[in-house]
Amino acid sequence: MEIGEVYYNASSQWILNIVLASMILGVALDIHWRDFKAIAKMPKAILAGLCAQFVALPAITTGLTLLLDLDAGIELGMILVAACPGGAISNFVTHLAKGNTALSISMTAAASALATIMLPLNFIFWSQVNPDTAALIQSIEVSTSSLFTNLLWVLAVPLASGLLIQHYRPALANVLHKLLKVTSTLALFVFIAVAIFQNYRAFLSNFELIFIVVLIHNGLAYLLGFLAGKYAGLGVRDIKATTIEVGMQNSSLAIAIVFSQFHGEAGMALVSAFWGTWHIASGLLIVLFFSRWGNAQPTVEVKAS
Template sequence: MEVGAVYYNANSQWVLNIVLASMILGVALDIHWRDFKAILKMPKAIIAGLSAQFIALPAVTTGLTLMLDLQAGIELGMILVASCPGGAISNFVTHLSKGNTALSISMTAAASALATFMLPINFVFWSQVNPETAALITSIDVSGQALFINLLIVLAVPLLIGLFIQHRWPEFAKLLHKVLKITSLLALAAFITIAIYRNQDAFMAHFGLIFTVVLAHNAIAFLLGFGAGKYAGLSTRDIKATTIEVGMQNSSLAIAIVFTQFNGEAGMALISAFWGTWHIVSGLLVSFLLSRWGVELSPTVQETRS
C-alpha cells in the first residue's frame, strides 16, 4: 500500500535545521558529568540497556521490515525510529513505574552521547540491509555516506557545544536548557501540527495501518528492554528502567531528521508522528503495570544522582 505525498515546504528547511540543532543542544545542556560517573557503579545494567537500545532493536526492526510487505517509506521510518536514543520523558515514566530513576537518567545521558555516531551508523547500515529501503534512499537521491556525515555533524556539533557550555558555565547552561526545552519543543510541535493539518487526509486514510505497525513495533521495543534486563539478571527496579528506556524512543528527533534529511518523506513522517504520540500513551500504561510489580531496592544503585 502506497502512502500519498505529505505536504512539505522546502523553504522551511533552515528553520527545521535550527530546531533540530536546538533540540540536541538542549539535551546536551542537561547532561552532567556525574551521570557518566554513575555508570561506573552499574556497568551491567547500562550495558544491558544500551545493547538492547542500539544493537537488538535496530536489528530486530530490520528483520521485521523484511518479513512484512510494507511501503518502503514506512519501513525506513521504523528503522529510523529504532536507531534513535530514548527520550528524556522516559526518566519521568520510570519514576512513575517505581523503577530505578538514577539508572534511567544515566542511560539517557549515555544514549544521547552514543547516538551522535550510533544513530547514523545504525540507520545507514540497517537501511542498506533491506533492499526496499536501500532503493528508496537511492531514489530520493540521498547518499548513504553523505547522510552519515550530515547526521554526524547535525548531532555531534550541538552536543559538543552543549557539553562545553554545561562544563564551563553550569548556571548559564541551566537557564539556556530551560529556554531551549520549551522553544524547541513548541517549534517542533507547531511544525508537526501544521503538517498534520495540511495532510489530514493522508493521516486518516492510513491510520489503521500505521497505528497497527507502531503498536506492534513499540511493544517489541518494550519487550527487548525487559528481556535485556531479565537476561542480565538485574533487579526489578533496574529492569523497569531498561524496559521503559528502550521502549520510549526519541521520536521527536526522528521527525526532525525526516524533514531535514528526507524532505518530509510520507511514510517516514507518518511513522515518526504516530510513534511520537503513542509511545507516551504506551509508556504511561507500561509504567502503571510495572508499578504494581515488585518494590525491592537495588543493592548497588542509589535512587538519586550522586
C-alpha cells in the same frame, strides 16, 4: 501498498536543521558529567540497556521490515525510529513506575552521546540491508555519506557544545536549557501541527495500518528492554528502567530528521508522528503495571552522583 506524497515545503529545511540542533543542544545542557560517572557504578545494567537500544532493536526491526510487505517509507521510518536514542520523557516515566531513575538518567545520557555516531551508522547500515529501503533512499536522492556527515554535524556539534557549557558555565547552561526546552519543543510542535493539518487526509486514510505497525514495533522495543534487563540478572527496579528506556524512543528527533533530511517522506513522517503520540500512551500503560510490580522487594538504587 503505497502511500501518497505528503505536503512538504523545502524552503523550511534550514529552519528544521536549526530546530533539530537546538533540541540536541537543549538535551546536552541538562546532562551532567556525574551522569557518565554513574556508569562505572552500574556498568552491567547500562551495557544491557545500550545493547538492546543500539544493537538488538535496529537489527530486529530490520528483520521485521523484511518479513512484512509494507510501503518502503514505513519500513524506513521504523528503522529510523529504532536507530534513535531513548527520549528524556523515559526518565519521568521510570520515576512514575518506581524504577531506578538514576539508571534511566545515566542511560539517557550515555545513549544521547552514543547516538551522535550510532544513529547515522545504524540507520545507514540497516537501511541498506533491506532492498526496498535502500532503493527508496536512492530514489529520493539521499547520499548516505552526505546523510552521515549532516547528522554528525547536527547531532555531535550541539551535543559537545552543550556538555562543555554545562561543565564550564553551569549557570548559563541552566538558563539556556530552560529557554531551549520551551522554544525548540514549541517550534517542533508547531511544525508537526502544521504538517498534520496540511496532510490530515494522508494521516486519516492510513491511520489503522500505521497504528498497528507502531503498536507492534513499540511493544517489541519494550520486550527487548525487559529481556535485556532480565537476562543480565538485574533487579526489578533496574529492569523497569531498561524496559522503559528502550521502549520510549526519541521520536521527536526522528520527526525532525525526516523533514530536515528526507524532504518529509510520507511513510517515514507518518510512522514517526504516530510513534511520538503512542509511546507516551504506552509508557503510561506500562506505569500502571510496573508501579505495582516488585514493591514488596525493595532494592538499593545507586545514586548518580
